[in-house]
Amino acid sequence: MAATYGQFCPLAKAMEILDERWTLLVVRELLLGSSHFNEIRRGVPRMSPALLAKRLRTLERHGVVTHTADGYQLTECGRDLHAAVTSLGVWGLRWVTELGREDLDPQLLMWDIKRTLPVDRWPAEPTCVAVVFTDLEPRRSRWWVVVTHGVPDCCDFDPGVEPCATISVPLPLLTSVWRGDHPWSEAMRSQAVRIDAVAGVRGAIPQWFGQSRMADALAAMDAGDAVSRPG
Template structure:
């Protein structure tokens, strides 16, 4: 932990939260990740060893609790929510733009989308299989198998009939997910092509709950 040698609540806060990756771990805990592997999958460039070190630091600092294999924020950690999403609001207004190539990771995006699926939007309880086909990249095919109680991300054909197929560029889907491009706008402009069972195609934008930062990105765009 870096020490700044200044008696100030800002420096004390930075001593707890200023290390690389720490606030992103807090971000993921605040939006629902609980298990070590969930955090690791959402932050693939963070080594598992450093993730473990950062989590231990947050537990010792009283920001996170660890019981029965689950990590959860404490009251102190929960009170970081306005700070974390305040950064989202500021960043959407002043530090955001088109995605850079090094920011595009299809597996990370699909993992985020998996965590934001509302199965109830598809109607009566059933299994719904979504296939995503990216127009570029090393891995171009992903499947989401949606049931009333679980959403599975598959990297190989799960063996079920596909109900909805999404054809899209990775950069476009990222921007739709974070709210920089509207879903309807992307469909209208043929940047996002959705085919399959008609009722499920109509339900897809309701099932995709989008990124927790999407409201801030949309609001920043409206201000501009």
């Protein structure tokens, strides 16, 4: 029998399902659009396949997730966690700002950038931007982001499309910008960032990449608070 808190409190009952290690991160991946097992794994690369399968079964049993031939999907119950997961992420972004080296992963960062890329801001023709992490060894340092007819891709091998820009940046700095800890404008003024680009492209990079959904959520929340405060 699963452990319980032995409380009628709705929060306690919810946490009986959600507070196992990795569970909310699995829900996060599903909320971000991952539906197949290997897609979910890309967002939680340090989670073993066996444990991921176990957590998915638990979420299925509680009616949070359904599994069909099309993959894993959140039920209405699961989708209702969107506000809670976003609020927790915004709280972490606002109050838990210290990152250790163990928190940094170029593959995870580029995966997150790829799946939330604002492709409507990119040119209509196939467009490539190279990213070089200046603090990593060569085999992990070079990545390519490509948008073709509104479809984004990200890879660690040359895709055969000539980059219109190359961003050279330390991994901690790009991670910080993506999280929303620092704006793109501040990073681009830093001597640690170099952007080699064809004419007219350098200034478009912040719009092409944007920031994470949590950064957008925090900005929207702060903007709402500013509007609601009396002048």
